[in-house]
Each structure stands twice: as C-alpha cells, then as structure tokens.
Amino acid sequence: xxxxxxxxxxxxxxxxxxxxxxxxxxxxxxxxxxxxxxxxxxxxxxxxxxxxxxxxxxxxxxxxxxxxxxxxxxxxxxxxxxxxxxxxxxxxxxxxxxxxxxxxxxxxxxxxxxxxxxxxxxxxxxxxxxxxxxxxxxxxxxxxxxxxxxxxxxxxxxxxxxxxxxxxxxxxxxxxxxxxxxxxxxxxxxxxxxxxxxxxxxxxxxxxxxxxxxxxxxxxxxxxxxxxxxxxxxxxxxxxxxxxxxxxxxxxxxxxxxxxxxxxxxxxxxxxxxxxxxxxxxxxxxxxxxxxxxxxxxxxxxxxxxxxxxxxxxxxxxxxxxxxxxxxxxxxxxxxxxxxxxxxxxxxxxxxxxxxxxxxxxxxxxxxxxxxxxxxxxxxxxxxxxxxxxxxxxxxxxxxxxxxxxxxxxxxx
Amino acid sequence: xxxxxxxxxxxxxxxxxxxxxxxxxxxxxxxxxxxxxxxxxxxxxxxxxxxxxxxxxxxxxxxxxxxxxxxxxxxxxxxxxxxxxxxxxxxxxxxxxxxxxxxxxxxxxxxxxxxxxxxxxxxxxxxxxxxxxxxxxxxxxxxxxxxxxxxxxxxxxxxxxxxxxxxxxxxxxxxxxxxxxxxxxxxxxxxxxxxxxxxxxxxxxxxxxxxxxxxxxxxxxxxxxxxxxxxxxxxxxxxxxxxxxxxxxxxxxxxxxxxxxxxxxxxxxxxxxxxxxxxxxxxxxxxxxxxxxxxxxxxxxxxxxxxxxxxxxxxxxxxxxxxxxxxxxxxxxxxxxxxxxxxxxxxxxxxxxxxxxxxxxxxxxxxxxxxxxxxxxxxxxxxxxxxxxxxxxxxxxxxxxxxxxxxxxxxxx
Numbered sequence: 001x002x003x004x005x006x007x008x009x010x011x012x013x014x015x016x017x018x019x020x021x022x023x024x025x026x027x028x029x030x031x032x033x034x035x036x037x038x039x040x041x042x043x044x045x046x047x048x049x050x051x052x053x054x055x056x057x058x059x060x061x062x063x064x065x066x067x068x069x070x071x072x073x074x075x076x077x078x079x080x081x082x083x084x085x086x087x088x089x090x091x092x093x094x095x096x097x098x099x100x101x102x103x104x105x106x107x108x109x110x111x112x113x114x115x116x117x118x119x120x121x122x123x124x125x126x127x128x129x130x131x132x133x134x135x136x137x138x139x140x141x142x143x144x145x146x147x148x149x150x151x152x153x154x155x156x157x158x159x160x161x162x163x164x165x166x167x168x169x170x171x172x173x174x175x176x177x178x179x180x181x182x183x184x185x186x187x188x189x190x191x192x193x194x195x196x197x198x199x200x201x202x203x204x205x206x207x208x209x210x211x212x213x214x215x216x217x218x219x220x221x222x223x224x225x226x227x228x229x230x231x232x233x234x235x236x237x238x239x240x241x242x243x244x245x246x247x248x249x250x251x252x253x254x255x256x257x258x259x260x261x262x263x264x265x266x267x268x269x270x271x272x273x274x275x276x277x278x279x280x281x282x283x284x285x286x287x288x289x290x291x292x293x294x295x296x297x298x299x300x301x302x303x304x305x306x307x308x309x310x311x312x313x314x315x316x317x318x319x320x321x322x323x324x325x326x327x328x329x330x331x332x333x334x335x336x337x338x339x340x341x342x343x344x345x346x347x348x349x350x351x352x353x354x355x356x357x358x359x360x361x362x363x364x365x366x367x368x369x370x371x372x373x374x375x376x377x378x379x380x381x382x383x384x385x386x387x388x389x390x391x392x393x394x395x396x397x398x399x400x401x402x403x404x405x406x407x408x409x410x411x412x413x
Numbered sequence: 414x415x416x417x418x419x420x421x422x423x424x425x426x427x428x429x430x431x432x433x434x435x436x437x438x439x440x441x442x443x444x445x446x447x448x449x450x451x452x453x454x455x456x457x458x459x460x461x462x463x464x465x466x467x468x469x470x471x472x473x474x475x476x477x478x479x480x481x482x483x484x485x486x487x488x489x490x491x492x493x494x495x496x497x498x499x500x501x502x503x504x505x506x507x508x509x510x511x512x513x514x515x516x517x518x519x520x521x522x523x524x525x526x527x528x529x530x531x532x533x534x535x536x537x538x539x540x541x542x543x544x545x546x547x548x549x550x551x552x553x554x555x556x557x558x559x560x561x562x563x564x565x566x567x568x569x570x571x572x573x574x575x576x577x578x579x580x581x582x583x584x585x586x587x588x589x590x591x592x593x594x595x596x597x598x599x600x601x602x603x604x605x606x607x608x609x610x611x612x613x614x615x616x617x618x619x620x621x622x623x624x625x626x627x628x629x630x631x632x633x634x635x636x637x638x639x640x641x642x643x644x645x646x647x648x649x650x651x652x653x654x655x656x657x658x659x660x661x662x663x664x665x666x667x668x669x670x671x672x673x674x675x676x677x678x679x680x681x682x683x684x685x686x687x688x689x690x691x692x693x694x695x696x697x698x699x700x701x702x703x704x705x706x707x708x709x710x711x712x713x714x715x716x717x718x719x720x721x722x723x724x725x726x727x728x729x730x731x732x733x734x735x736x737x738x739x740x741x742x743x744x745x746x747x748x749x750x751x752x753x754x755x756x757x758x759x760x761x762x763x764x765x766x767x768x769x770x771x772x773x774x775x776x777x778x779x780x781x782x783x784x785x786x787x788x789x790x791x792x793x794x795x796x797x798x799x800x801x802x803x804x805x806x807x808x809x810x811x812x813x814x815x816x817x818x819x820x821x822x823x824x825x826x
Contacts, residue, residue, distance in 0.1 A: 015439030026428030283704025284697030291696025
C-alpha cells in the first residue's frame, strides 16, 4: 500500500505552524505496512487544493488530507472537496447530536458557526471525530481512498485511531520493519568509517540510514517485503541489528526509537530508586523531559533550577568559596550541585548541569557552550566538561541530551 | 517572487524527523517578500528527487532543496543533482581548507569520508557553509534558481543567512505583511462570532486567518502588494489590526508573534523585577521556557520542581495539613507554593502549578486535567482552576501556556 499526505494551511507555508501531523501519520502508517511516498503542504487556496489532488499518481492507495475543516470563514477544504468530487452537503442529525454532547461536556452550547459542521458531503463516508466538531470524510475512487481530516493534531489522531488505522491493519499485505541504534557523542563521519565493513556487507533488501541530530546519530536499519514473509524478514533484520550492536558495544543504546527519558524511567523503576535534578544552564529542561513520561512521579521527586549563584548556595549548599575561585561553570560546583540536590531532596540519584548557554557570558577559558554535567548515585560519581557549540538553543538541547544519556549510562552499569 | 521547498529524507516520511526547516524557511522568505507556494517532502530515492524537481511549475523563482548532503552512503542528493543538471564534480581546495579548519577547531582532522565533501558541481555556485562540511550549491536555469543545502537545521540556516537571504532582500519587489493577535482561553467559534461584523467589513487585499492551538487562537491579518506601495499597505494593515485590538480588548495580547516568555522577559526587565517558579505538573517546563530566552539570567533566579509532596513541604513550606485536607491539587497548596518559592528564592514574582497530568491520578472531584495555577507578585495574588483535557502532553503544554499568560497579565497591570 502506498500513501500521500496533503496538508492544507497557509500557516505551514508561512512557517507559523510546524507540520507535526505528517510525522505522526508517517509513523502510524508505516506500522500498518503503508508507505508514505510524498508529503505536500499547500495554501488554503481552492486552486492549490485541487492541483494537489490532481498531482497524486494513480498508483497511490491512500490520500490523507489534513486542515481547513474548522468553523471559521478561512476553512475552505470541505467546500472545495465537494466541488472536486461533484458532491453536495447533507445535514447529519447524529453528527449534530454529537456536537451538542461535546459542547455540553464543556458547559457550552453550539453556536451558529458550529451547526454547518454537521453538514457533510453525501457521497463521503463519515469517519467520526469523537473529540471534535469537524468529522472525517472518506471518498472512494476505484482502489484509491481520499480522507479529509481536521488539522488539529489530537482530533486528526483520534479519527485515524478510531476509524482508519484498524482498516489499514486489516488490509495489511506488506511489512515495513525498522531497527534503531542510537549513538551519542561520535561524529557521523567517524561512525561511518568505523561501520564501513559492516555497511558494505549489508545485503538487499536491508538498508541503512544515518540520522544525525544535535549530539546524536540515530542509525536505522530497514527491511520491507510481503506480509507472508514476515518471520523471515524479522529474523534477517534482527540478526543485522544484533551484529551492529556487537560492533558498537557500549557506545550505542536502545534498539527502539525510545526517548532517553523513557529508558531512564524504566531503569529507575526496575532498580526501585529515585531521582532529583539540579539545573542551571538547562533551566528545568531535564526535569521537564523526565516528567513528560507518564508515571514519572513513581521515581522523580523534584528538582532545583538554580539559575542565580545565590540559589546554588542557599538551595544546593554549594560552597561560596568554590563559586568565587572556580566559577559557577566548574567541576567542583556541578558536583556539589548534584550532591546537594541528592541530599536535600533525599533521592538515590541526581543529575546537575552548569554551563554558559550564551550568547553572552563566555570568556577565553570558558567560551559560550562550555557545560559541566555531573551525575551522582549510590557509590557512583561522574562529571564531564563539554563544548556544545555557540547557539543558545542548541547548547541547551545538547546539554539536556548529554545529561540524560550520562544518567542512563550510570543507571545501566 | 515565488518559491517552493523540497525536503529530501526518508526519515521525514517515516515520521522520525519533524520538518522544522521548512517552517524556518517559510518565515524568512516571507520577510524577504518571497511567497512559499508549496513544500514537498520526498524520500532519498533518485527518481523521487528528479520527479520533484520536474514537478515545480516554471513560474517559481526559487527552489530550495534541503537534505541528503552528509558524508555517508545514504546521502545521494549531490550525485542526483549532478546527473539532473548534466554536471560534474570538481575538487575545491578552498572548501577543503575550510573543512580542515573546522575540524581543527574541534581538535579533529577530516577523515576519508569528509574529503569528497569538497568535490562540488562545476556549474553550481558554491554558497559557503561556515559551520559545516556540506556546502550550499546554487544552479541557475533562466529566472529560476535551485539551491541545495544540508538538512541539519543550523547549517541550513547559516547558508541562508550568509549567502541567500541578503540576495533575496536586495531583489525584493513585493511586500508580504502580517499582524498577529493572540487570544487565550476563548474557543475559536465563539471568537469568530464575536468578530463577525469586524470580519465582514474586512476589505481586499486584507485577509484574516484563525490559527488554533492548545488553549490559544492566533489571529493573523495579512496583506500583500508591490514593494513600491509598502507605506500604504502598512498603513492599511496597522489600522485593521488596531481596530481588531480595540474590539478584543484585554482578551488579546501581542501584536507580533512573540512567544509569551519573551514578552514576560521584556516586562520584567522594564520593571526591574525578578522571578521564580514552583512547578508540580509542568515539571520544570515553565522554567525551561523562561530560560530559553537569551538574557533571562537578568531576572530569573531559579525554581523548584516539587513533584513529590515531601518536596512541596520541605522546599516550599507548604502546610502538611493543607496537603492532607485539600490535596496537592488545590488552591491553598498552589498559593502556598507560589508564596513559598517567592520567599525562599527572594524574588518579586513567582508562578506555581499543581495539577493532574494523567493518565492516572484522577478522581471524580478532580479528574485528569484539573490544574491549579497561582501567580504571586508585589501586592498581587491570583489563582485559578483549569480543566485542561485528558491527554498528558496537552495538559502539560496548556498548563505552561496558561501559566505564562497569567504571569504576563499580572506583569502588565
């Protein structure tokens, strides 16, 4: 099965909205053996919408359209699709009843702009949107299906999960398998040289991709084939991933594309231990990442964001003399921050960061991007100085990742 | 001027990477009077790359291509473009010298995979990449220019900023102007009804768009026209934005698309006051947002992430009896958290959050999504209970936004 995604919304072309819907759709479709071949983002103009539909090759099985189904005047997709399919709108009382129920749960009543959302194209199948007023609309044209959904991510996801992904799974005739290894701290070209022999020996239909991001390289091994051969394909990709894992040893983590914060959560739960954070340059970003995981309250006690030196002293018992002599961005201070938060918040593990995110605050000895990270745990103490580049956003993001990875390494000894 | 963006990378189609490059490009080009008409994301397959180039209409002035220029085997863009333009690779000693310098600054030397990155197509202009090994390549075909850049965001941005945006600015013959109003806490359809008369009176070439996101609606007023008429267009859009601002009054903030954390920073700097945070359900996310702003150390002292009740008592002096009687997610507790952090961290302002992000932890009286937020400042005390829905990620994100907005309102009295 092959699919194309069309996202409608001038806000995407203007860069006001980052298209995260397509990434979610790409992941889910892939799991159902449906390959996304192209994503096209266009404006809310009727001609652009029609041209995009005309440009889809006949061989595509699913066309997933998002955006332009809201209650306001700038939402034109339903009208344009009606024209495109020579369709007409019909009022659906059951859809209006759903809209009323939805509003009632928020203590509201539908207004004049919500009623037309229950008018839907006669020849389209309604794919219910349990959490919103704009319903999914599905047209069929030969083997090709065209689905229109709202652009609000959680409504789009709900329509897919309730009404579309189950169908795709039932029709699945191909498998697309992937294995991931994540390598932290080794530059992409050095890694590629180290893997040269392994990569040369890789046999079709196995493929390898390098996905670099700040401080990380993700390696993706992929294989595709008929669903009937799933077991053989699975054996092949598993063996391949295993041999790469052996080659990279401790430098690689996680065979799945699982975020570090989830791996850390699993390790802490397994060990029955707790965690706290003491953050300066990462400003709460590590704690935010840790607490993004459902169930993190089982192991995460809390953290101190110690931006000012006074807070480092008062809340983390950092020695004022060390702040004076070595500066806030130094090994003694970051180690005391980790030890201090661990002691004050009474946790088994702690992680601390102190660095110069920039753009100002750098010196010759400690230029912008200098970051100290420390991890403290039962019988464990680790600290390291990093140079994270010059861009504030990247310094913070790389520090968060390096900190989480150092914690993962400490926890997995 | 009209542009199209083509992003190359199977990782985008698989949903492993969210395409944030296109959003950045869309914003920058718009500022230069260049309108992005379509964004197409395709796989690393040579046929897909060639087909995407063939599909660009002749009227497009700029084709911006990102991705596939890395040092590894899966990076095919340069080879494919060479074939497409019947071009051949030539070794550029000055580019290799730049690569060597770049590596030296990181204490490394280029390896065998980096040398070919100095081989570039003979008929393309080299657009230097000051921060990376993959250079920009610019082909010209009549009025149409085709630029190939690496997909690593900060390298792509640097190439654009150094070599391309200045040219676009110099050639600018059209202006695309936008004004933004952000409304927090009013549902989109209610807002549209309230604005109905205003919207009906809106005259061409002015246009309005509603951009809903969790808890917010951004309103965008746009106008486009010849650069020679810039003053008249500017007067028109300013008057329009002003009348809408009058209509919406206190419910709308910010005439630019400036993040709340930047507005808060400006307000605190202007007042010469300081801030701290006490976060439970937002887990450090508010502090991380505040400290993402360059110069935030001037007003942000620090924060306490008090996930466990013990931390709320020990670090924020929350009364244990109130925790017992009212629970952690309650008005007395969140007010004490704000007051406690303000006192302990000695700041003028404080913001506190306590809520049930889910998926577990809800009850009938306090279902998942119940969030209390408090703001405390000089002679100012505010607190409010919100229902933020059921999805953990959305509850956290909406709570961060509602908290930042409440703080902004307190600071702008």
